[in-house]
Amino acid sequence: xxxxxxxxxGSVQTGGSLRLSCVASGGTFSNFCMGWxxxxxxxxxEFIAAINWRGSGTDYADSVRGRFTxxxxxxxxxxxxxxxxxKPEDTAVYYCASHRWFDYVKRGLADSWGQGxxxxxxx
Numbered sequence: 697x698x699x700x701x702x703x704x705x706g707s708v709q710t711g712g713s714l715r716l717s718c719v720a721s722g723g724t725f726s727n728f729c730m731g732w733x734x735x736x737x738x739x740x741x742e743f744i745a746a747i748n749w750r751g752s753g754t755d756y757a758d759s760v761r762g763r764f765t766x767x768x769x770x771x772x773x774x775x776x777x778x779x780x781x782x783k784p785e786d787t788a789v790y791y792c793a794s795h796r797w798f799d800y801v802k803r804g805l806a807d808s809w810g811q812g813x814x815x816x817x818x819x
Contacts, residue, residue, distance in 0.1 A: 697807045698723035700792050705813030708782055712817070716777040718792030718810055730768060730775040731801035734788035734815075741791070741804065745777060748798045755802060760786075782817045789814050 704716040718730065731746040745756045745766035754766055760779075767776040775792055790813050793806030800806065 698725065698728060698794055700794060700808050700810035702790065702792050702810040702813040705790060705815045707816040707818065709818050710783060712782050713778070713780045714782065714815060716779065716790055716792075716813060716815075718775040718777075720773045720775070720794065720808075725773040726770045728794040728796060729798045729801045730766070731793045731795075731804075731806065732764075732766060732775075732777045732790060733793060733804065734786075734790045735812075736785075736788040739788075743802055743804060744790070746798060746801045747775065749796070753798065755798075779815070782815075784817050784819050787815060787817050 698720040699722045700718055702718050729748050732744040733741050735741040747754045747766045747768050751768050763781045765778040792810045794808045795801045795806045
């Protein structure tokens with residue numbers, strides 16, 4: 697397991713951009729696949745994006761495909777979520793997660809979760 701800490705959330709207007717960061721500590725970052733999830737008030741947590749341990753494979757939810765990009769910087773022990781063309785329905789708390797297996801991350805069966813960072817998009 698690793699410890700994860702998100703940052704980069706904030707408030708933006710529709711069409712704006714944000715870049716979330718997830719810093720990992722306490723483990724070998726390059727061994728883990730990383731994912732991003734979000735949870736809006738009154739809704740269940742949903743999968744947003746995942747990247748494999750080599751950075752060679754990614755997957756996205758249909759709701760964000762083409763607007764969000766997941767990246768990793770192994771030298772910085774950090775995963776990123778670049779969010780462009782934000783919409784009010786993107787408003788949620790965003791969480792990063794990790795697991796050695798890509799499918800486990802995508803399914804939300806992560807070993808580690810961060811505390812979350814709030815993203816608010818106004819119309």
